[in-house]
Amino acid sequence: MKVIIKRWHAVAQWRWDTGVSSDDGDEEGDVCGICRVPFEGCCPSCKVPGDDCPLIWGECTHVFHMHCLLRWIGTAASNQQCPMDRRPWVTAERKVKNLVPGAGAAAPSAS
């Protein structure tokens, strides 16, 4: 017997690829260190998750909602440091597979 799939309506969830290989099933997902909302949610100033509320990766491997981090960096108290480890914040180039430029560059083209 041969099974031919004509059409498959499937359901999937999207996740941010935070680099941490998190294939361990039903993990709750990481939360943004600033707003404590999961990455797949959105930062407090956004209403829509995903490309409209992207993440930002630091050289220090810490990940935040972009909006959260930019607001943090914008405050005088931040000293341009990563809020987690107090090292100077340097936005990392995403080095996923094909080395696409930064996340910020990919997002606008999609939306």
Added chain:
Amino acid sequence: MATDALRAQVASKWQESFTRLNQNEPGLVGLLNFSQAWNIARECVRPRSLEEPDALTQYEKPTFQASFELLNKCRRLPILLETFLEDMRKRFPVIKAEMDQYTLDYQRTSDTIHILNLVLRLLQWYQKWIPRPELGATLQSAFVLSFQTHIFSSLSPTFVRGFKELCASTLPPVDSDTILPEPNPKMWEAFEILGLLDRYENIIASVAYEHIETYVLTTCAGHWSESMLVHLRKWMADKIVPWMMLMYGRTVTTTNDAQSMLQNVGSRFDFHMAKTLCDLRTQEIFDIIIDFPDSTGALQDLRDCLHRVDQRAALVHALRKANQKRLLHPGADTRLILTQYVATIKCLRIIDPPGVLLFKVADPIRRYLRERPDTIRCIVSNLVGDEDSGDSLVDESEPIQPLQQSELEEYTDPNWEPEPVDAGPDFRANKPSDVISTLISIYDSKDLFVKELQVLLAQRLLAITDDNSEKVEKERRNIEILKIRFGEAALQVCEVMLKDMTDSKRINGHIQSHKESVIHPTIISKHFWPILEAGEISMPGQFQTFQDEYAKEFSAFKPDKKLRWLPHMGTVHLELQLEDRAIEADVPPLEAAFIELFSEQDVWTMDQLITKTGLSVDRKAALKALLTWVDLGAIKEVSEHTFKLLEVAEASTAGRELRAATTSVVELPSALSIQQQQAEQMKLYWKFIEGMLTNLGSLPIDRIQSMLRLAQGYDQTVEQLGAFMEAARSEGLVITRDGMWRLNPK
């Protein structure tokens, strides 16, 4: 022995009487004249038998007039009157015998004609006996009084019954097409003359009342579509008023008199009609509400009647009782109760715009609905307009407005009006709000609705299998409308869900253009969808390949994102190519996974299949999936829980091939209901509770609650926590004593 004085007295009296009678005539002439006059007068007013000729034929008018004058001069008229009445009393038994005869006839035949004859006969006697009007009013009225007394004292109860029937027979028959029975003014005249009208006024009125009642009941019962009141009033004017005129209006000469008479008597009859109709409608109110809006006429009648008759309390009572008996019981479907409730709202708004009646009636319904577990789901599915849920509770024409909060009364409003008098102390003068607001106000908060709405929306969105943007658009329209009610912020989540739908479509379009795939996934944002039923299937064979390929394409398109499949959801349209036939079907993923496994190997046991697909599959679900294929004739059960692929159709299944393209019932992807979700959430917190109780021994529930509040995202009330703890106790995890909870030492 008489003294001289006495003698003298008698003599003088005698002399006086004599002079009076003798009229100063010489000798005895005066006396003789008097005696002649007396005889004539007596003959004149004697009660005669009917055959005897009238007095007039015997004597010329001047003759007896002269006689009477003479008697009057002699002041003997009172004596004459007495004699006359005495004579009458003596003659009356003759009449009584006749009356008894008529009454007996009536009793035997029940024919009112006998009563009528009796009355007419009495009239004959009356006319025969009545003294001539020239003889003065005193004589006549004395006669009338005495005659009536005699009649009434000898009328039996049977007569009263007959009389009532006789009156009834003169009324227009209820089936109004036939014409009025010929009015018989003579009869009414006789009644009037004999004084029956005055004496039996009650009976006549009750005849009319009963007649009106019968008429109202026969014409109006069950006729709800149009207002009957107008018709009834017309009927009264056409049929009853002429009848009334016969009775009450005979003495009326001017139109003014007639009007005042009608206002007086007529308004009593009108009131009675209104009351009868009101009672009838009150009895029928439950069914009238069921029939709404086809029963608008009846409702208008009821409203008008209630203005006239104070039956509001009775109406409330009747409706509450009917609701209790016919609606608020476990046998009734929640949808039905809601529909009836909405209809009740609409109906009572017609009857009583301020809403006092509604408030009183609605209260038990609302309390009952609050206890039902599926009320919210019903209301919400109505809000989003489920196709399969029948007619919508919501009136399309009603303007959509934001939910109304109960607001404080605005006393500075110049149009402010006090609450109606019969409003209870807890009556809230809510402005006539729309139906949805009313329904939602059954519950204290609208959050429950929003949550349920999400669940429902999720189900419906995931059920859209092809890129049917029309359906998505429809949902979007729904949500837009609901936003007006619930507010933008509350439905933000739904907004994201809808956006996921369109995004999925766009992403899919892009990926398909890159590399075609049979998978057309809906990609959802995890935190914005209700918790979807857990259930992991690892899809075998080519399914896995397709998934992986698609996920790779997706990551290429969105480099910083990846896909996580929810393999137990969705549907697969596939075709089985067997040696002698092909089977096409739409099936859930589990079914697809199983049949894929059959393509590798012909015989499987159910347990093997479950192991292959990742162990988390429920046996019941697995069996159901297999039975789908058995139904389609693709496999058969060879021994218990062992299935074999049928490469060649078996004879017995030949008939089934016709059904080859049947779609097996694809169930809606099940999102967990609110209760289940809550339980799911609480499981998360169980770990916290367990930790607390381990470290601190025993704790009161308030303490547990306040500590849990520290946990992120904890939003349960202390009642919910209590229920959860209770559940934990019944599972033997904790024990409680004096309000303190602690772990069950195993």
